[in-house]
Amino acid sequence: MQYQPLWLTLQLALITTGCLLVIGIPIAAWLAQSKFKLKPAVEAIISLPLVLPPSVLGFYLLLAFSPANGLGKFLNDVFGMRLVFSFTGLVISSIIYSLPFMVHPVQSGLEALPGSLREASQTLGKSSWQTFIHVLLPNVKPALFTGLVLSFAHTLGEFGLVLMIGGNIPGVTKVASIAIYDEVESLNFKAAHVYAGILLALSFCILIAVYIVNKHLTRSRLTS
């Protein structure tokens, strides 16, 4: 029984969530106000990981990351970088995999804001950037929080994708979900129970936090 897989899982989830914060908010903001003709197509692409089996994504990433062809070959030849079997590769695939969990809540939050909010701010001389940062974002705190927490939790629960492109390297790609699978396969149910129990408790606490905080935030927004 080692705690390294759990620690690795937390690192992966934290880094992925951090990256998603940076990537997800601009995408959500753009989607919320865009009248671009192909917007449904963009929305569909972002949502694909919700419906696709992780094995489909895993299969394509395995081919995309392969140093034998295309993108993987370019990265390998130019930067000497191999994404498959690496922590960086897991982070990139987790970002793709959890993107809808970040974008959806924030996008709907922003869309639900009354247009008058933005107009008032801009009438008062604020730029659209200032309006976004100081007026719009603070008003979608519950959505932001939901997006962050769900991305984190979804990455914790990632399994099929890591199984396909991770290579099960201890300390690098052997995350908790894989460790559980490993222990179950080696008939070591005791260790599997420990990992599984910790993940179960953690996921439950995270979700309960979302519901409590959201209730609180929504209420405080209504009363303020």
Added chain:
Amino acid sequence: MSLLRFKFIILLACLPFIGVAQTLRVAVAANAQFVAEKLAQAFKKQSGIEAQLIISSSGKLTTQIEQGAPFDVFLSADMKYPQKLHEKKLTTAAPKVYAYGSLVIWSKTNITFSKNLSGLNNAAIKKIAIANPKLAPYGTAAEEAMQKTNIWNVLKSKLVYGESIAQVNQYLLTGNVDAVFTAKSVVLDPAQRGVGRWTEVDSKLYQPIAQGVVVLKASQGKNFAANKFYQFLFSAQAKQIFKAYGYW
């Protein structure tokens, strides 16, 4: 509810059992996947009984069998897992060796490997995949062989682990690793012929990979077919097929 409708529902409920009686479910360790297909074909020709193959790692299949998976025969990659099932009284008899497997190095590069693994330490070989040594006998054998050489320290940092020999092969075929340790039966399969080059690993470097088979007690009502398949595995015809796939 009308009687007709009732009959129809009963019929539907029974559907999963009809016609399955003569289909044998054989759980097969990933290394024996290709040879098992061949064996199943030959068996069907001889007996008319269809054998459906469920392919996975021995460890996973063992867990599934323990949890009541409806398999009739289990071809493991080692003796340890079927022995475990036997100790839990899930099998009709103690495991028997059906074949000994051989380990090979398989690569799509132009590097020449020797049977004592030199060549794998070449800097152009960046990643080497082996099956998880904790679960897969071919992984254990690969690790053992590498540890016996003086280049183990170099090789250690290049390793990635597949969940079974099947994933290891997949890593090589998609070009994600430069070399793999796999079963000889894989590279001898007609579908893989001409893909890359392979070198047999010196059999002195690892314990013989004795692969055991058991008939499962859960195989109720199909014992006749299951036993027939079991006997077929030890027939002269099956021996020939095993030999063609590099088993001894």
